[in-house]
Every structure is written in structure tokens, then in C-alpha cells.
Amino acid sequence: MADPSTYRPAPGAIPTDPGVYKFRDAHRRVIYVGKAKNLRSRLTSYFADLTGLHPRTRQMVTTAASVEWTVVGTEVEALQLEYNWIKEFDPRFNVRYRDDKTYPMLAVTLNEKYPRVFVYRGARKPGVRYFGPYSHAWAIRETVDLLTRVFPVRTCSTGVFRRSEQMGRPCLLGYIDKCAAPCVGRVDADEHRQIADDFCDFLAGRTDTLIRRMERDMTAAADDLDFERAARLRDDVSALKRAMEKQAVVLGTGTDADVIAMVGDELESSVQIFHVRDGRVRGERGWVVEVQENATPAEQIEAFLTQFYGAESEMSSGIPREVLVPFLPDDPTQMQAWLSERRGARVDVRIPQRGDKRNLMTTVERNAADALTRHKLQRAGDLTTRSAALTxxxxxxxxxxxxxxxxxxxxxxxxxxxxxxxxxxxxxxxxxxxxxxxxxxxxxxxxxxxxxxxxxxxxxxxxxxxxxxxxxxxxxxxxxxxxxxxxxxxxxxxxxxxxxxxxxxxxxxxxxxxxxxxxxxxxxxxxxxxxxxxxxxxxxxxxxxxxxxxxxxxxxxxxxxxxxxxxxxxxxxxxxxxxxxxxxxxxxRSKRSKRMTASALDGIPGLGATRRTALVTHFGSVANLTKATVDEIAQVRGVGAATAQAVHDALRGEASTDESKTGESKTGESKMGDADAAADPSTQEEPVHG
Incomplete structure (x- = not known):
């Protein structure tokens, strides 16, 4: 274990400019890369008393044997250089947001004479249009199987295509009309490319125009008494609408955004991202990583944005117009400038506050929490892992x-x-x-x-x-x-x-x-x-x-x-x-709810424990029960008209008493009583634990 004092640079030798620094071990391997607005301030913190450092930081500085830095002009340059070095050196002490699996995408090879549609995993290539990523490969195959009925684009490999071309006989998909069979000349290259373009337009969200065009063709075929073609077009329109149901509109048309949520604890963090293109969720991805040191949520989200969009934008314009995050980075302006530079157009990084985007963020957060739970249960369910933990x-x-x-x-x-x-x-x-x-x-x-x-x-x-x-x-x-x-x-x-x-x-x-x-x-x-x-x-x-x-x-x-x-x-x-x-x-919560329910309904003549439970179960809370009329209360099974009147009078009398005590009745505003407020989850204090 190295002593950090042996390689600590003189404080006066470290500049105060922004820059990027590297820690190297005794074999000159880069083990950590970081950036700083002020290099002197940041590097000095690593050489403080070892007992006061975080365990992971302490392990890093005692493993390192030297430190070096590079001064840059702006913080945006520091952000870019940090990403490049992390990608180049893959330092062991830097948290890397690697997928727990390679997510499949739907690829369309527009750079070929006869474009091909297929499931693809790996780095993106120029000249190929990608859709996704999807969580499962079967989801892509299901979509392709549905759409090739309407857009019979080629899906076969190059070897199969050439063999059919030499034999002058199409494959099975050609016989069942799920491929236009350009291999045997049923359509020429231009016609097949138009089919591929329509396929891409549909997946890109331009569906209304395609469906209206097909409906017009269907009507024209019926007018010409070509009922067979009209029926085929009718079935094609139905197939497209079924495919659209799988990608329901969640945001306004034309919305391009990535919605990111991060849920975690002191040890691990789960990150989920939903890709929204033209108002539809086109794909999702997820990671579970170890939390680095005692990093703040702002630092974690900055590290994720840097690594994810640095790789996402290398081969294609994978950065959308909006990036919705749960926490803003420490310097959101700097992050926006870096993303805008990589995209070639303006990118907004913000926290959704209300409306559909806020609701979608809640959904993504729920998915992130579920992913973290599944990850922990998967580890807990492994016999070897449990044995290692106990040992x-x-x-x-x-x-x-x-x-x-x-x-x-x-x-x-x-x-x-x-x-x-x-x-x-x-x-x-x-x-x-x-x-x-x-x-x-x-x-x-x-x-x-x-x-x-x-x-x-x-x-x-x-x-x-x-x-x-x-x-x-x-x-x-x-x-x-x-x-x-x-x-x-x-x-x-x-x-x-x-x-x-x-x-x-x-x-x-x-x-x-x-x-x-x-x-x-x-x-x-x-x-x-x-x-x-x-x-x-x-x-x-x-x-x-x-x-x-x-x-x-x-x-x-x-x-x-x-x-x-x-x-x-x-x-x-x-x-x-x-x-x-x-x-x-x-x-x-269960005990407090029972006590509050009993305090509000206790002592009402003819109302026992069974009827109290039935009333609260029927209305959901004492607050809703207070607002109910006598007839509505009497509809509850086991509650008669006399008991309903007694409950109504008791709860309304208590609410009126509370209003007169607080003076709210003078303003004409309605105010919940103490018992009602206690039963309303929005007014309850969250329990604390020791």
C-alpha cells in the first residue's frame, strides 16, 4: 500500500485553472480520472488525513503511485476530456454505466441497394438507421412480423438473398407475401427502397399520413369493384393500428426527449431511461451500478449524462432536444452546452415539474425502483452468493x-x-x-x-x-x-x-x-x-x-x-x-389508521366495529365519509337509514365544531376536521424509524 505523501505534489505547483487529472498506479496504469473547476482545490482534498477520507477514496489514493493533470480553457472542454480519458483508459475506480446486457435494436440498412430489416446488437454503424433500443428481442420480432404484412421489406441475410437470386425462387416469406421478393425481380430497387422508407416513416411516428393514404386506396379499390385488394388494404390498416396500440402516444406529437430516473441507496443506484421520439416511447434501458464514494445525486447524474451521451452520439444523432432528469447537475449550463455541441443543435436539460412529462418521470422512477429490487433479489436468491455473504x-x-x-x-x-x-x-x-x-x-x-x-x-x-x-x-x-x-x-x-x-x-x-x-x-x-x-x-x-x-x-x-x-x-x-x-x-401505518378511524367513528349509536370497517372500506377514508350524504351512507351493506343519519350528523357536527374553532367558517371555505385530516394520506406525517 503506497503512502500518498510520497507522490503528493507541492500545493504551489498545482494550478487553480479548470482541468482533468489522472491517478496512476506503480505500473503506470490509469486507475482514476476526474475533472475540476479548480485543480488545486480538488487535488489537495485527496491528500488530507487518510482516516477522514471515504473508504473507496482511501483505497484509491493508497493504490496510486502518481498523479498528473492537464489544464484546459473551459469547463466544457474539461467535461469532454474527462469522457475521452474514461473511455480510453477504463479506470478501475471510475463508475462505468455499462448495460447489464446488450440491448437489441431494430436496424434498417439504408446503405444497401436492397435495404434489409433485422435485429441488431452492438455499436452503431454509419448508413444504418436504428430504432430502439428495446428491452427484449422478441418485442422487435413481433413488431417486424406485424409490419411486414403491410411493408414487405426484405429481412433475409445476404447469403439467403443471393441464393434465392441464383435459384430464381423466393424464400418462404416471399411466398406468403411478407417480403416483396426483390431477389426474383417482383419489385425493382426503387420500389423496394420506397417500401423500406415507408417502414422507417411508420416507426419514426409518421403514421397518420400512411394510414390516410391506405384508406384512400382502399376506398378507390372498392369503387373500382376490386374488392380483393380493398379487403387486403383493410386488413393492412387494421394491422397498422394494432402496431400503433403497442406504442401509445404518451406526450405531444413532435416531442423528442429522454426521460431519466435514478433510484438507489448508499451502496447501489438504479438508472432507467425512456427514449421518447415523436411523442411515443421507442425504447428503454437500465443500469444498476455501485454508488461512487459519497457522491451527491447531482454528481451521479452528471457522470451518467457524460458517459451515456458521449457514447450515444458517436455514430448517430442519438441526443434528443430535451433531457429530463430527476436532479440537475451542479452546472446545468455547462452540461447543456456540451450536449448541444455534440448534437449540433440546442439541448435542454431540466426537471419536469408538472403535466404529462412529470407523470412519465414517475413511471420511469417506478421502473428504476423495480429494477433495483429485482437486482437485489437476484443476488439474494443465488445460493453461492448467500453462502459467501454468511462466510x-x-x-x-x-x-x-x-x-x-x-x-x-x-x-x-x-x-x-x-x-x-x-x-x-x-x-x-x-x-x-x-x-x-x-x-x-x-x-x-x-x-x-x-x-x-x-x-x-x-x-x-x-x-x-x-x-x-x-x-x-x-x-x-x-x-x-x-x-x-x-x-x-x-x-x-x-x-x-x-x-x-x-x-x-x-x-x-x-x-x-x-x-x-x-x-x-x-x-x-x-x-x-x-x-x-x-x-x-x-x-x-x-x-x-x-x-x-x-x-x-x-x-x-x-x-x-x-x-x-x-x-x-x-x-x-x-x-x-x-x-x-x-x-x-x-x-x-396500520395501527395509526385503526386508531384514527376509531377516534372519528367511536361512540356513534348503532355503529360497531364491523360497520365502522365497512364504512371506511366503502368510502376509502373518513374524509370521504364526511362528505357523503345520508342516502349514500345508507347504501353500505349492513347500515340502515337510522344509523346512516347518526353517522352523518356525528361527522358533520364534528367538522362544524372544528371550523368554528379555527374561524374557517367565516370565510366560507370548507375545512376537514382533525379526524379527517388524520385519515387523509396527504396530511399525514411520514413515520420515522430508529
């Missing part, structure tokens, strides 16, 4: 055995109210949802403020009271609930059902974990460890996972354990922690 955890934490059973707890509340906890269980690296538990925190709930440390201590105590005596089937602890039982805090758990022999099955929840994970840092870990010491539990390892830098805290250690960012062990711990957080939030 790494054993090594990094110094455990006697691999943690085959891992349990994790998380706390959720809103400003100290409705405090709940979750406990999730992973066995052999996979979630075991039948062993999940909910906890209602009674001690912290009455204090009026959030005390995550005390809540974690309480949950740890309640969980390990089962394990203290070593009984496989201990009595249920007050307040513990399996995932299938959603009851109020303090309710007892139903005893396990007897098996066919009349004996009760052992409760697997009573089995101790090998590793107990707490969502938090040193204080939370210390609280849980103290409880285990009090209970005499010595065969369970305990750690905490802090979110800020994904630090692993071990009881009694002053410094956290830093796992490698690309390690399977850290990925597994993160997934366990995120699952505990999700489970806690879900239970918290």
Missing part, C-alpha cells in the same frame, strides 16, 4: 460459526407517538416471514417523545425472555405478535395449534439467532447488549448497522467495523435492515 460476516465479525439465523429490530414512530417495533428473521440468507414479529412499545409511547434507545432495550428484553430459560416452547410474552396476528399492543399471542397427534408444535421463534442486528449506532447497540448481559444470554452476537456510512458497530468497540462496499456481507446486512424498516413502517 464474510463470520470473518469480518470474528464469529465462531456463520450466522445462519439473523434477526433485526427497528423502531418506527411519529414524533414519539404510536411507537412500534418490528423484528424480522433471515435464515440461510433468506427472509423467513412466518417468524416476523410486531411489538407495541408501551414504555416509550407514554413519554411524549422519541426514545429509540429505551425502545430497543424493551424489544430486546421481550424477545430474549423466550430464550433465557432454554425452553423451545416458552409461554408467549405480552405484546409479541406474529406477522399473521395484527392486534393492539399488549395482546397475547395465540398458542400454536396442535398437530395431528394432539401435541403442540415447537415455536421456531423461540430458537436463538446467531446474530442480532440493531438498526442504529453505538448507543443502540450498547442498550441491547446491556439487556442480553442482564438476561445472561451469552451465545448471541450483536451488532448495529448505522445508515450514514453503513458502519457496523460492535459492543465495547470505540470504532466501527467498515465492511468493503462491494462485499456480499454488507449487502446482506443492508437487506436485513431495510426489510425490518419496511415491516415496521407497514405496521405503524
Amino acid at each position: 464474510e460476516l463470520q470473518e469480518y465479525l470474528g464469529l465462531d460459526v456463520a450466522p445462519l439465523r439473523i434477526e433485526c429490530i427497528d423502531i418506527s414512530h411519529v414524533q414519539g407517538t404510536d411507537v412500534v417495533a418490528s423484528l424480522v428473521v433471515f435464515e440461510d440468507g433468506l427472509s423467513r416471514k412466518s417468524d416476523y414479529r410486531h411489538y407495541g412499545i408501551k414504555e416509550a409511547a407514554g413519554e411524549g417523545h422519541s426514545d429509540d434507545v429505551a425502545s430497543i432495550a424493551e424489544v430486546t428484553r421481550r424477545r430474549f425472555l423466550r430464550h433465557r430459560g432454554g425452553d423451545a416452547t416458552p409461554p408467549p410474552v405480552d405484546g409479541d405478535k406474529p406477522a399473521a396476528v395484527v392486534a393492539e399492543a399488549g395482546a397475547d399471542v395465540t398458542e400454536p395449534a396442535p398437530d395431528a397427534g394432539g401435541e403442540k408444535k415447537a415455536r421456531k421463534f423461540a430458537y436463538p439467532p446467531n446474530l442480532f442486528v440493531v438498526d442504529g449506532g453505538a448507543p443502540q447497540v450498547h442498550a441491547a447488549a446491556t439487556v442480553l448481559d442482564e438476561l445472561g444470554v451469552t451465545d448471541v452476537a450483536i451488532i448495529g448497522l448505522a445508515k450514514r456510512l453503513e458502519e457496523v458497530w460492535v459492543p465495547g468497540d470505540d470504532e466501527p467495523v467498515i465492511l468493503p462496499r462491494n462485499s456480499e456481507a454488507l449487502f446482506l446486512l443492508q437487506r436485513v435492515r431495510d426489510e425490518a424498516h419496511r415491516f415496521a413502517i407497514t405496521f405503524h
Whole structure:
């Protein structure tokens, strides 16, 4: 490991101009490329105290053996040079947005005498027109199969074309009229090129003109009593309309834009891009990459735009007029100038705020989140990967055995109210949802403020009271609930059902974990460890996972354990922690919703729990129920006219009382009551977790 001080340049020797710098290792290989507005300021930050650097940056500067830089005139030149060097040297410490697969495209070889349509993967070539990329090759073949009925363009390879030309006999597609068969002279080169041009025009979005022309030809054929041709044209128009349904208009006609979304966590980021051409989504692509250092969202989006459009515009004008992003780069003007220069026309980079473009951005974000989830599940489902993760955890934490059973707890509340906890269980690296538990925190709930440390201590105590005596089937602890039982805090758990022999099955929840994970840092870990010491539990390892830098805290250690960012062990711990957080939030919302519903409808004569549930389910929320008329309420199954009138009067009276308290009724504006506002998701505070 090299000492950065051995190759640190003198501060006065580094210019303050914009430029691009390269770190090289002992073998003179470029391991990192970066750009800076001020080279002196940026490079000096790499030679600060090593303990204060991010782990990835620390590894880079200790691997490097020298640093060099190149001064440029403008920041746009720095952006271009940085891209060229990243492409040329492929530095190991630079994040590269490589496709997880090669996306297929539909290619039309307009540079040939008889243009050909085919599925293509790889670099773009001049003289070939491309459509896509598509997510699946079968989607292209389905589109081509549908369109060659109307535009019988050639799809065969050069070898097949020449063989048919020599034999004077077309291939099968020629016989079934899905190819114009220029190989045997059914059409000449000009006629076949016109067919190929019409094919391209349709895919480019100029569909209305083609359909109107075919409808006119169909009408003329019918007038001439050529009903066979008219029927064929009718079927062709129907085929085109079916193809258009697959590419529905999502934005206004003439809109050319790329919509980019980025969703991620501290370790990995998922990027999705939808290509919109002439108002239609023509293709999509996706990447999942490791997040570089502690890069901000603006820096991540700038790196993506630089790498993606640098490669996209080399062989064709792949840059659209608009680039819609979730975050603006640090210098959007500089990025727009660079993209405009590569496109040869103006390019706007902006964040969509409202309307159809904002809605499409939401769709792309949802796809990015789904892609990240699939990526994590794919890794989690691999037996070899899970085994490696458990082995790494054993090594990094110094455990006697691999943690085959891992349990994790998380706390959720809103400003100290409705405090709940979750406990999730992973066995052999996979979630075991039948062993999940909910906890209602009674001690912290009455204090009026959030005390995550005390809540974690309480949950740890309640969980390990089962394990203290070593009984496989201990009595249920007050307040513990399996995932299938959603009851109020303090309710007892139903005893396990007897098996066919009349004996009760052992409760697997009573089995101790090998590793107990707490969502938090040193204080939370210390609280849980103290409880285990009090209970005499010595065969369970305990750690905490802090979110800020994904630090692993071990009881009694002053410094956290830093796992490698690309390690399977850290990925597994993160997934366990995120699952505990999700489970806690879900239970918290469910419990709060029940409490708010009960507070609004409680005490109304003739309205029991069943009818309350039926009303809220029918109207969706208490706010909607308040706006309903007596007749509308009476339409709910099980609610009569008298009960409907009582509900209407009670809710309207409460709303009127709230208005008079706030003075809103004087202005003539309607105002939701407290119970209604609580039930309306738009007015609720998001639960926080410990």
C-alpha cells in the first residue's frame, strides 16, 4: 500500500485553472480520472488525513503511485476530456454505466441497394438507421412480423438473398407475401427502397399520413369493384393500428426527449431511461451500478449524462432536444452546452415539474425502483452468493460459526407517538416471514417523545425472555405478535395449534439467532447488549448497522467495523435492515389508521366495529365519509337509514365544531376536521424509524 505523501505534489505547483487529472498506479496504469473547476482545490482534498477520507477514496489514493493533470480553457472542454480519458483508459475506480446486457435494436440498412430489416446488437454503424433500443428481442420480432404484412421489406441475410437470386425462387416469406421478393425481380430497387422508407416513416411516428393514404386506396379499390385488394388494404390498416396500440402516444406529437430516473441507496443506484421520439416511447434501458464514494445525486447524474451521451452520439444523432432528469447537475449550463455541441443543435436539460412529462418521470422512477429490487433479489436468491455473504460476516465479525439465523429490530414512530417495533428473521440468507414479529412499545409511547434507545432495550428484553430459560416452547410474552396476528399492543399471542397427534408444535421463534442486528449506532447497540448481559444470554452476537456510512458497530468497540462496499456481507446486512424498516413502517401505518378511524367513528349509536370497517372500506377514508350524504351512507351493506343519519350528523357536527374553532367558517371555505385530516394520506406525517 503506497503512502500518498510520497507522490503528493507541492500545493504551489498545482494550478487553480479548470482541468482533468489522472491517478496512476506503480505500473503506470490509469486507475482514476476526474475533472475540476479548480485543480488545486480538488487535488489537495485527496491528500488530507487518510482516516477522514471515504473508504473507496482511501483505497484509491493508497493504490496510486502518481498523479498528473492537464489544464484546459473551459469547463466544457474539461467535461469532454474527462469522457475521452474514461473511455480510453477504463479506470478501475471510475463508475462505468455499462448495460447489464446488450440491448437489441431494430436496424434498417439504408446503405444497401436492397435495404434489409433485422435485429441488431452492438455499436452503431454509419448508413444504418436504428430504432430502439428495446428491452427484449422478441418485442422487435413481433413488431417486424406485424409490419411486414403491410411493408414487405426484405429481412433475409445476404447469403439467403443471393441464393434465392441464383435459384430464381423466393424464400418462404416471399411466398406468403411478407417480403416483396426483390431477389426474383417482383419489385425493382426503387420500389423496394420506397417500401423500406415507408417502414422507417411508420416507426419514426409518421403514421397518420400512411394510414390516410391506405384508406384512400382502399376506398378507390372498392369503387373500382376490386374488392380483393380493398379487403387486403383493410386488413393492412387494421394491422397498422394494432402496431400503433403497442406504442401509445404518451406526450405531444413532435416531442423528442429522454426521460431519466435514478433510484438507489448508499451502496447501489438504479438508472432507467425512456427514449421518447415523436411523442411515443421507442425504447428503454437500465443500469444498476455501485454508488461512487459519497457522491451527491447531482454528481451521479452528471457522470451518467457524460458517459451515456458521449457514447450515444458517436455514430448517430442519438441526443434528443430535451433531457429530463430527476436532479440537475451542479452546472446545468455547462452540461447543456456540451450536449448541444455534440448534437449540433440546442439541448435542454431540466426537471419536469408538472403535466404529462412529470407523470412519465414517475413511471420511469417506478421502473428504476423495480429494477433495483429485482437486482437485489437476484443476488439474494443465488445460493453461492448467500453462502459467501454468511462466510464474510463470520470473518469480518470474528464469529465462531456463520450466522445462519439473523434477526433485526427497528423502531418506527411519529414524533414519539404510536411507537412500534418490528423484528424480522433471515435464515440461510433468506427472509423467513412466518417468524416476523410486531411489538407495541408501551414504555416509550407514554413519554411524549422519541426514545429509540429505551425502545430497543424493551424489544430486546421481550424477545430474549423466550430464550433465557432454554425452553423451545416458552409461554408467549405480552405484546409479541406474529406477522399473521395484527392486534393492539399488549395482546397475547395465540398458542400454536396442535398437530395431528394432539401435541403442540415447537415455536421456531423461540430458537436463538446467531446474530442480532440493531438498526442504529453505538448507543443502540450498547442498550441491547446491556439487556442480553442482564438476561445472561451469552451465545448471541450483536451488532448495529448505522445508515450514514453503513458502519457496523460492535459492543465495547470505540470504532466501527467498515465492511468493503462491494462485499456480499454488507449487502446482506443492508437487506436485513431495510426489510425490518419496511415491516415496521407497514405496521405503524396500520395501527395509526385503526386508531384514527376509531377516534372519528367511536361512540356513534348503532355503529360497531364491523360497520365502522365497512364504512371506511366503502368510502376509502373518513374524509370521504364526511362528505357523503345520508342516502349514500345508507347504501353500505349492513347500515340502515337510522344509523346512516347518526353517522352523518356525528361527522358533520364534528367538522362544524372544528371550523368554528379555527374561524374557517367565516370565510366560507370548507375545512376537514382533525379526524379527517388524520385519515387523509396527504396530511399525514411520514413515520420515522430508529
